[in-house]
Amino acid sequence: MIKHYHPAFGYWTVTDDLRVKWHLKINHKRVYRLMQANHLSAKVYNLRAGKYDSSKGPQGKKAQNRLHRRFMTDRPLQKVVTDISEFRYGTMSMKERVYLSPFKDLYGGVILGYTITDRPLTSYVLAGLQQVINKRPNNLGYRMTIHSDQGIQYQSHAYRAALKKQHIFQSMSRRGNCYDNAAMESFFHTMKVEMYFTHHYATKAALIQAMETWIGYYNQKRDRHKLKGATPNAYWDSALKKIV
Structure with missing residues (x-):
C-alpha cells in the first residue's frame, strides 16, 4: 500500500506516507515491526566515497563560525547552509563528474536554489546564491x-x-570539522541514497535530469516527519506568508 517505497526509506518516512497519502491511523512501532518482518529495513550507504574536497586551491579570507551547530530556527531565511557535492556518470573506465551546489534553508529544509555544473567554479555558486536572494522579501x-x-x-x-x-x-x-554543516551533508546523503547509489547514469544529461527531478520531488512532494507530514515547500511557504 506504500505508494513510493524506496530501500532508503526508514519506518518514520513510511509511517508518514501511510498516514498522509493513505489516511491510515497506524502507529510507527507497528510499521517498524511490519518492515522488519518483510525485510524492508532502510539500507545504509557510505557517502564518504568520492567526496568532493572544496578546500584545494588558492586560499582567500575565512569567516568566523556564527552557526555553532545551532540548527534550530523559528523563521525562514534566517539560517541557510550550502556546500558542494560530486556526482559521477559514464562507464567504469571513464567516469565524468558534475557538481551540485545547493542552498538549504534550515527552516523546513527547503532547497532555495542550486546549480549543477561541470566545474565547481565560484561563478556557479554565485548563481545559486542569486536564486536565494530572489526569494528573500525586501521587508524580511x-x-x-x-x-x-x-x-x-x-x-x-x-x-x-x-x-x-x-x-x-x-x-x-x-x-576538518564537518559537524556544523551536518544539515547539508544530511541532504546530500538522502539524495544520493534515493536517486544516485541505486542507479547507473551513462550520460551527463540523464544524471542531471534525475538530479533535477529528485530535488523537485524533495521540495514539493517528499513529506517529512519533522514537518508533521508537510513538504519542505509547503511548510516554508506557509511560514513566509505569515511574516511578509
Whole structure:
C-alpha cells in the first residue's frame, strides 16, 4: 500500500506516507515491526566515497563560525547552509563528474536554489546564491546567515562581496570539522541514497535530469516527519506568508 517505497526509506518516512497519502491511523512501532518482518529495513550507504574536497586551491579570507551547530530556527531565511557535492556518470573506465551546489534553508529544509555544473567554479555558486536572494522579501525584518565549509569558492572575494552587498552574514566551519554543516551533508546523503547509489547514469544529461527531478520531488512532494507530514515547500511557504 506504500505508494513510493524506496530501500532508503526508514519506518518514520513510511509511517508518514501511510498516514498522509493513505489516511491510515497506524502507529510507527507497528510499521517498524511490519518492515522488519518483510525485510524492508532502510539500507545504509557510505557517502564518504568520492567526496568532493572544496578546500584545494588558492586560499582567500575565512569567516568566523556564527552557526555553532545551532540548527534550530523559528523563521525562514534566517539560517541557510550550502556546500558542494560530486556526482559521477559514464562507464567504469571513464567516469565524468558534475557538481551540485545547493542552498538549504534550515527552516523546513527547503532547497532555495542550486546549480549543477561541470566545474565547481565560484561563478556557479554565485548563481545559486542569486536564486536565494530572489526569494528573500525586501521587508524580511532580520538578517540572513549563510553557513559553509572553508571551500575556496566561499573564501573568494566575489562571494564575500556578494554577501556583504546583500547584508548577509557569512559563517564557516573550522577546517576538518564537518559537524556544523551536518544539515547539508544530511541532504546530500538522502539524495544520493534515493536517486544516485541505486542507479547507473551513462550520460551527463540523464544524471542531471534525475538530479533535477529528485530535488523537485524533495521540495514539493517528499513529506517529512519533522514537518508533521508537510513538504519542505509547503511548510516554508506557509511560514513566509505569515511574516511578509
